[in-house]
Amino acid sequence: MTHADYKSFQAWLRRAPTPPSLAYGAEYLAEVERNGICIVPDFWSAEKCADARAEIDRVITEYPRYVNGNAKADVRVYGANNASALIDDFAQDARLLAIASAYNHKATETAFTLAARMPTTPGNSGSGEGWHRDAFLRQFKAILYLSEVSMENGPFQFLSDSQRSKRVLVDMKTADLKYMQYRMEETQIARLLAQEPARLKTFTARAGTLILVDTSAIHRGKPIQAGTRYALTNYYFPTDSIDQSMYEKFDVLPRA
Numbered sequence: 001m002t003h004a005d006y007k008s009f010q011a012w013l014r015r016a017p018t019p020p021s022l023a024y025g026a027e028y029l030a031e032v033e034r035n036g037i038c039i040v041p042d043f044w045s046a047e048k049c050a051d052a053r054a055e056i057d058r059v060i061t062e063y064p065r066y067v068n069g070n071a072k073a074d075v076r077v078y079g080a081n082n083a084s085a086l087i088d089d090f091a092q093d094a095r096l097l098a099i100a101s102a103y104n105h106k107a108t109e110t111a112f113t114l115a116a117r118m119p120t121t122p123g124n125s126g127s128g129e130g131w132h133r134d135a136f137l138r139q140f141k142a143i144l145y146l147s148e149v150s151m152e153n154g155p156f157q158f159l160s161d162s163q164r165s166k167r168v169l170v171d172m173k174t175a176d177l178k179y180m181q182y183r184m185e186e187t188q189i190a191r192l193l194a195q196e197p198a199r200l201k202t203f204t205a206r207a208g209t210l211i212l213v214d215t216s217a218i219h220r221g222k223p224i225q226a227g228t229r230y231a232l233t234n235y236y237f238p239t240d241s242i243d244q245s246m247y248e249k250f251d252v253l254p255r256a
């Protein structure tokens, strides 16, 4: 990814047709455009969250073959929506799909939903295994906390402005990041924060809180120190970029 790639993507975004106006969540979309992230409290009720936690436990027990072997901090099943009507309710939420399509300026689908249960384990690096970006250009995700998330049990953390193309280049210099470096050392993040500590945002919140986020920003789940965190994450992609290799890469649980 070079400066020219960012410029041509920004030019494409400017030319892309204006998405139809949203019946729900126009202000959320505007906030993601502005800040890269938006927090929506009480998106799901406490009862629905409790049912979904039980569903995650069930899917993990019933489909051990699809418990992801690469994740160390959390117990993950990609495609849990294919084995649970309740989780699929989140995957197919039409209000969120409309926001995702508007943000991508392209027809967008939920390729799959990740169900994750993160217990406390010694020396864990947190959900997502430490600081990283998922992509260098826009990547929209919706994360739903299903349990109360405090400073101790793995809140989502985000470096503000790190999704902005100009900031990507400045941050590369400050933290001595390599070309197309997706994963960052703690020391590199410390260099960025030494200059501007306020860039670190940590999202503690009640169960049922929704996080809409552009994960081309630098982010992680904070390492968990106590308790357990349950969450669902919708992975949205433009329809024309979804193919079989994506399902294989994530080892997605297929629909029965």
Ligand SMILES: O=C(O)CCC(=O)C(=O)O
Pocket (backbone or CB within 6 Å): 127, 128, 134, 143, 154, 155, 156, 157, 219, 220, 221, 222, 231
């Ligand atoms: O769930 C979280 O808090 C972050 C997860 C993450 O960064 C990832 O899966 O890429």
